Amino acid sequence: MDWFSLGKRRSKFGKFLDRHELTQQEVVEKSGVSRGTISRLCQVEHENGPTMQNARKVIKALRDLTGKNVDYDDFWSM
Structure with a gap:
């Protein structure tokens, strides 16, 4: 079991974190x-x-925190 997820079912976003x-x-x-x-x-x-609006903020934060080139489609579908 992953320590951060605490056994919860996680979304793609949660798994990325x-x-x-x-x-x-x-x-x-x-x-x-x-x-x-x-x-x-x-x-x-x-x-x-x-x-x-929140997606833009979250994606920018993830890019800053990880240095990865992540995008909306990596986590959510339109």
Whole structure:
């Protein structure tokens, strides 16, 4: 079991955070998106994406935190 996921079913976004050992709080602080939104995006039953405004903030934060060239389509489908 992955320590960060705590046995919960994770979305692609949640799994990305786990693989890169990022906490939800780090993404909240870097992106300015609410804790509730980030938490919801990590859950498999909520794989529908964030608003485009929040998506831009989250993607920019992930790029800054990981140095990876991630995009909306890596986590959510339109």
